[in-house]
Amino acid sequence: MPNKILLPVLLSILLLVGCDLGPSNIESATAKQILHLGNGTEPKDLDPHTVTGVPEHNIISALFEGLISVDPATLAPQPAVAESWVISNDGKRYTFTLRDNSNWSNGDPVTADDFVWSWQRMLSPALASEYAYQLFTVKNAQAFNHGELKDFSQVGVKAINSKTLVIELENPTPYFLSLLAHYSTFAVHPPTILAFGERDQAGTLWTRPGNLVGNGPFTLDSWRLNYIIRVKKNPHYWDHETVRLNEILFYPIDSALTEERMFRTGVLHATSSTPLDKIASYQTNDPDKISIDPYLGTYYYRLNVTEKPLDDVRVRRALSMSIDRQAITDSITKGGQIPAFTFTPPNTQGYFANNNSIRYDLALAQQLLSEAGFPNGEGFPEIELTYNTSDGHRRIAVAIQQMWKLALNINVRLSNQDWKVYLSRIQALDYSIARAAWIGDYPDPNTFLDMFVTDGGNNQTGWSNSQYDELIASAASEADEKKRYKIFQQAENLLMDESPIIPIYTYTRVLLKHPQLKGWEPNILDIHPYKYVYLEDSTINGGQ
Amino acid sequence: MVFETRSILAQLATDTRDIMELLNVNNLSIAFDTRDGKTQAVDNISFNVQQGETLGIVGESGSGKSVSCYALMGLIDKPPGHIERGKALFHNVDLLSADEKTMRGIRGKRISMIFQDPMTALNPYLSVGAQIIEPLLLHEDVSRNLAKQKALTLLEEVGINDAASRYYQYPHELSGGMRQRVVIAMALITEPELLIADEPTTALDVTIQAQILELIKDLQQRRNIAVIFISHDLDVIRYMTDRTLVMEQGRIVEHGQSQTVFNSPNHSYTKKLLASIPQQAKPVKFKYTPKKNSPLLSVNNVSISYADRSSRFQAVNNVSLKLAKGEILGLVGESGCGKTTLSQSIVKLINIDRGEILLGELSLHKLNTSELKQARKNVQMIFQDPYASLNPRMTVFNTLAEPLKIHRLAESSDIKKKVLNLMADVGLDPCWANKYPHEFSGGQRQRIAIARALAVEPQLIIADEPVSALDVTIQAQILELLLTLCQQRQLTMIFISHDLAVVRYIADRTAVMNQGKIVELNATETLYQEPTHSYTQQLLSAKLSG
Amino acid sequence: MIRFFLSRLLQAMPVIFIVITATFFLIRSAPGGPFDADKVVSQEVIERLNERYNLDAPIHQQYFDYLSHLIRGDFGPSFRYTNRSVTEMIGAGLPITFELAIYAIMIALIIGISAGMLAAVRPNTAQDYIPMSLAMTGICMPSFLLGPLLVLVFGIWLQWLPVSGWGYSPGDKILPAITLGSTYAAYIARLTRGGMLEVLNQDYIRTAKAKGLSTSKIIFKHALRGGLAPVVAFLGPAIAGLLAGSFVVETIFQIPGLGRFYVQAAFNRDYTMIMGTTILLSCLIVFLNMLSDLLAVWLNPRLTLDAKH
């Protein structure tokens, strides 16, 4: 009978409730140098050549290392696998010298041939790497990737000897070195890949714990699906003396609220996100536990310029100028975001846009709308504002909807969509206004501005301007930074005058971070090389 | 009247002073709170029980006979019931005011009960063995093994063969008679001094009934225990008891030696009860003139079977019958003999496997939907349980108006008139037309059911045990009503019953069914007086001689 | 017994087959493919990925290919977690969700049955109203509300219990189990009360009382088994619902269970994973319904398996 089972169960539950919780993760972590990190979603895989997301990036950056890494404070390229490099005068030829003591985690040396082999893998059509375009600046890489060129030896990457790698580019690409810090250009360990499948075969078991061989500061120790990925210090890492952490635990956490609770109860040292509503209370009560840093990303709305009434630039500008961005960043996002009137975030590697044609100006907005034939919003059709399902996007959309209603007397219908539906709608230009965001791949205005060239894959507004296309193309072949930035400024002015997009704010990275966490330098790419990160009790340090 | 009762009591008390008095109930009054106010269930009754005697309490439902005994056992739910007054001394313990702990020591140990329906009195979830030894384990310090030994002995004693295997069976695996034997064993295992038997045989077939009564009588004499025997069946009481109390509306109206009470009743109510027992054939007999060429109903070689677990169970086996217009055919048999299955096939509630059923010229089981609807008008059924056969959410008016509307037997303006007329015909006050079934007594409900059957003006009525759930006086009234209606309306009727006396009273011809077959069919009086088939003889001999 | 299983199996097969077919075509008709991403993926890459996962074949071909793999027990690779097979992911998530569901249903049974019993023993008194009101609060307190509330009180304010994890620190299974179980506890309480009230009116309860049994013995020995019949009928569908509905609780408490996969797979258009979890769920529904019937027969000796069909 049930009652015979129930009693022991009840008792054991009581016992469990009564027991002491013991020290939390972070209380016991400092002595052991074990870092606990919130890491967004479960990584799709840990193969640097096939994955795309930020959570994957975080783990891969612990397991692998590229030719170059970036200085966490300045984002300046610094030696990694490559000890030194020489750039030819025309900026098209890079010669890297690999360091002698760079090893794979099984002890094998990392060679220039490994890179050539890996890049061939990454660019091979069959692997279908989504980030293959990162290497398209390399000579013939695009042709090889598209299958037009079968012979990889014609691609601009050569191993002169085991420690010398030469790369030829199509154009002088000032940001090329930062691309080499991106995981899609990392080398993988050829024997390991081949032990579990073909070179261009994706999704094999080589990325599993026990199988994976990397060259980063840590090695993969265990991987519990949707729960925890644990990496341990790699004794074969060339710079293992710098590494102070013994372990890092990455937690894939879908809900920001859950992540915050885990942080608050001492499970995590740092989060990957922060619930909007918690920002204020952390700022007031625990200012040392929240960090707000600039971030290379822009939150904006796309306007479908192929559709009435948004085909009229005056309407687009009116919409843009009637948004009180300051109110949104102050009252809704609350994370120190910067109201954006241009697309490229300010101070992108020294670049500042100089446009001022878009500003918060209700009178002008009303006038523009009136000129477009909708005085006081009369006759303006109800248009739809599409965003992917998320509370944060909804809050912003609700505020903007109301701003447009009050300022321009136009009605906007909000429509949230499942992520994949949203994506397919945007791609098909099946929307009027759509929320969007762009996070730069590398610290250069190009990562923002080349989006809007005619038929650019990420343009998705239907906007096309030949003058703009020319400007972006000429910037690509311009080696001088000042001149390049000038060209970008011109292009950006053009973009904002035409307003196929409405920038809303420049992102900041808002994270909860325990004061014990040291060596975690803020930067606009949100890159935190774990080799420099360590834990130290702030009390010993006299932090208070 | 009150004086009369008192004097008898006084006289009895003096007569039996020398015999040991086991239970003395004094001035017991019990009332129930209902939404309509207080109902006096038992009104100031007094009686006693001597050691080793059998006291009968007889009365109709609602007379308070069961309630007063439940009160002795502390089985009345309070609220809504409460004992207003009185004492019940059992070995100097007042059963009415004793605390729960004391009562638990008495219940099942010194006073045991046998209940009416062995189907519901046994817990279907526990094996019979576990239930039999439960009181023993509870009240006495015996091992489970010893208790089992005792239970097995007792099971043999109450007439269960193969006790060892029955012990582990569940109630549903036993027949009704066996279940009642189990209940009796359960009551006796603690060797109580007083046994209260509440209608112990009412739910049983007639042959089983006789066996159980025999058993109780036998056990009572062998063990010399006192028994309070409650029944509405006068024959049973007369057969079983030494003394009898007659109760009506919570009061004892007559009290005396059983032989005296039944042979020379004093009180008018007792007389009425006795008169209600159908003793002989009905007053007016149908002049049975078999017209072979045009019977109203012909049942030809009908067989019906059910899927039963792994095999098929032959419920009706090659049965043939013919009914002339105006005839009343009695169909007698014990439970499971197939009489209900047969009757349901005649109204096409179930399908037949073989044979045919002809109503006049129509073969009932070969009609399409609309023809069947027409044919249904001609055959109606009255069901056994007047509680279950009426939709509890329809008023009498709606219940009776429904068939009229379905068959368009009345203009909508006429429906009210017709319904009220029907009610009057079956002896219901038309003022009650908007009442619900639960507001009526059993007899009244059965009148509603009859009125419903009559509404479509059928030629044939199948009455399946129409009076077996009713009190004896009500039973007489309903039988009278059915007879009258049959005569007035030239109705043909199949009257199904397990009660031989009732069938003898109402039927022109009687068919006896056993194991799916009609074993004997004859004019009623002939059949009763000169039964030819052995089964018929067995049935008739099981009937208490009184 | 064998006949019962056979007939159930015979019924289950078309059910599962239709579920497979309907799901297969439904998910493919939903907009957005498994490989659409924020940063637009080039057409070439999409084509190659489609080729890799047999998505370039005509849809009926894909369907038959899928079926033929399925018959061999191959659920295919996950489209999202590229180095995982669906079987592996289910193998990782199911035991956890199952364990969570078992605890939840146990808690629901303990709380539900005791509350329902208390209420049924003294109907229409405070002993009835208070547990039943609590039960109703349980019904209107969805897990997305109850979970965070429990975490706030027991995890953050009182600091008695961990707020996340599953088997990582002691006691971290308690709050999720309570959260998931509470709604069901409320339903079970109502069902128990109803069932017990009906049983307590039965004659055999009076028989038991006449034997001199105490109230508690009557309830536990004689009434409970019959009174739980409606609860048992509810359990089969409830456990299936529990497994499917554990998504919210798993998300709140950071539990690596199947519920998260089940929901995420739909959002990710991870076709094979959706298929795998859906097939699993339909098998579970069939299986649990059968188990529920078996349990009913075990509880009630009057029922037999074969007679039910």
Next chain:
Amino acid sequence: MATDSLQQYQDVVFDQGRSPWQDAWYRLKQNKLAIISLNFLAALVVICVLTPWLAPYGYETQNLALGASGPSAAHWLGTDIHGRDLMTRLMYGGRISLMVGFAATAVSLVIGVLWGAIAGYVGGLTDTVLMRIVDILYALPFMIFIILLMVVFGRSLLLLFLAIGLIEWLTMARIVRTQVMNIRNQEFVSAAIVTGLSHWQIISRHIIPNIIGPVIVYITLTIPSVMLLEAFLSFLGLGIQPPQSSWGVLISGGVETMEEYPWLLLFPGLTLSATLFALNFLGDGLRDALDPRATSD
């Protein structure tokens, strides 16, 4: 005798002159708790209907600078993150929630009762097929179903009713089926067959009225869960669109900020709970009132 008495009965005024509905109403009135609940719900409906005239603010009127603020003289129940008056939003939300609660439940009721009644009444193969269809629908991935509905039909309130009804009817059908199987074997159903009623008439007139008790109880449990389901569907994009609100949407929003702005959870939660309790008491009262037997015991 019959004809004689006929004249006299022509003018008979039925006892108390009551119809079954009047009866039920009469019995309901005896139940204090049910009447209080009924009044509460009626008041709620009236408030919701009159909201456009009663509400102190517009439901979409924002005050971003004010943001979320606790109860005050200007905003009795406080304001939300956009500085919108919570009381106003609760009132407007009630319009949606009550409408969704009742309409979606009605959809599930109609489908579920018919489906379950047919399965339970006809039995046999029909029953097996119908109930296996229910199993299939239980097993289909709910999320995909919602996404497809949204894509195919877009966002509309009507679709929301339909979607929720289509989800909720499954359980309703199961409950009804079990009940019908019990009722089906009662003698009064046999009596109705013998009277010549068609199966349809038997289901609608004899069976459905007799399963109303458990159905009402289930309805009172369904309405609140429907209101919460609406919030979930709205979140996914199927239900109402901002700036409209509903109780479910307010509650699920309130959960996220319950530490910072507890009033955003408390007041909508209390409103929904009170409604739920009222529905439940009314449901129990109705069940008793519609059962004519309830008066006698």
